[in-house]
Amino acid sequence: MTAVQTVESESSTFEEEPLGSSRAERLSALAQQHGALVTLVVAVIAASLSFDTFLTVDNLSNMAVSSAFLAVVALGMTFVIITGGIDLSVGSLFALGGVLAAWGSQYGTLVALLLPLAVCGLIGLVNGLLIARARLAPFIVTLASLLAARGILLAVTNEGATTYLVDEKSFFARLGQDKILGIGVPVWITVALFVLGAVVLRRTRFGQYVYAVGGNEDAAALMGVPVARTKTSVYALSGLCAGLAGALNAAWLVSGVTILGSGMELEAISAVVIGGTLLSGGFGFISGSLVGVLLLKVIQNVINQIGSLDSAYQQVVSGAFLAVVVIAQTWLGRRRRML
Numbered sequence: 001m002t003a004v005q006t007v008e009s010e011s012s013t014f015e016e017e018p019l020g021s022s023r024a025e026r027l028s029a030l031a032q033q034h035g036a037l038v039t040l041v042v043a044v045i046a047a048s049l050s051f052d053t054f055l056t057v058d059n060l061s062n063m064a065v066s067s068a069f070l071a072v073v074a075l076g077m078t079f080v081i082i083t084g085g086i087d088l089s090v091g092s093l094f095a096l097g098g099v100l101a102a103w104g105s106q107y108g109t110l111v112a113l114l115l116p117l118a119v120c121g122l123i124g125l126v127n128g129l130l131i132a133r134a135r136l137a138p139f140i141v142t143l144a145s146l147l148a149a150r151g152i153l154l155a156v157t158n159e160g161a162t163t164y165l166v167d168e169k170s171f172f173a174r175l176g177q178d179k180i181l182g183i184g185v186p187v188w189i190t191v192a193l194f195v196l197g198a199v200v201l202r203r204t205r206f207g208q209y210v211y212a213v214g215g216n217e218d219a220a221a222l223m224g225v226p227v228a229r230t231k232t233s234v235y236a237l238s239g240l241c242a243g244l245a246g247a248l249n250a251a252w253l254v255s256g257v258t259i260l261g262s263g264m265e266l267e268a269i270s271a272v273v274i275g276g277t278l279l280s281g282g283f284g285f286i287s288g289s290l291v292g293v294l295l296l297k298v299i300q301n302v303i304n305q306i307g308s309l310d311s312a313y314q315q316v317v318s319g320a321f322l323a324v325v326v327i328a329q330t331w332l333g334r335r336r337r338m339l
Helices: 003-016 023-050 057-082 090-107 109-132 138-156 171-177 185-203 205-215 217-222 227-253 264-274 286-306 312-338
Strands: none
Touching: 023 286, 023 312, 057 090, 057 185, 057 205, 057 227, 057 264, 057 286, 090 109, 090 138, 090 171, 090 227, 090 264, 109 138, 109 171, 109 227, 171 185, 171 227, 185 205, 185 227, 185 286, 205 217, 205 227, 217 227, 264 286, 264 312
């Protein structure tokens, strides 16, 4: 059996039947993979029964569009975390991408889209090279990029004093505000990206490499997996996703808002982990990250529906929920090793 075939066999095991054939193992796997989905269904049912305005078209539409931007960031983060890494720069890249897109929109839609992709993708590529080639810690490298991207943002906007606006009649603005079949264009773009991401992760050699690197980097290298190239690629992908999300957000708001993105990296990490991806790497799936994003947004929406609670409770609830999920993942992981 070739090295690639071995890697594909192992990653396929992670996706399709990660815990063996015993009933207890399969139940543990199902709980880890689909626990967030069950929780989301329960939360939606409870919210719809408690609040008359929850299932209204306007509320669901707004929630879907606002979820789309975080979801695109979480998509790139999923690849990073599966390799066992972390990317703290995506919040600043999201804000930088929005500002660059708004500035570039005066030169046309193509510039508005390509400029944030090029800059944020380049920063992600630098992150990957430093982590994969120089063997620096992902936490330190991406934290430095977080600060650097925020500094570039402030330089472009004259310390935040300048807000670039997008022409509401431009095609770029329509990407953020138009609807197809009653659903916002950003939502359709996000769905297409997640389908593409799922295909890449599960059906391509690169996806198998991602799982192999996260499962055991040394073993993957011995089997011929291009570890450094794979790690570099996932950080570049994360930067591209953050820049694209920022550009779409600028089209939606028809402006490049400088104060956005603060804490988004933590939201993205939370969504990915809540969706079932292990922080230790080697296990995870794209659909789970989307479910994690939706669950966070439903929780936030419910808190807003209550009205009497301060918005800070969103962070408290999200943090508590993340802690519960991590504890549950740890327990399930230990249970799998014991079975």
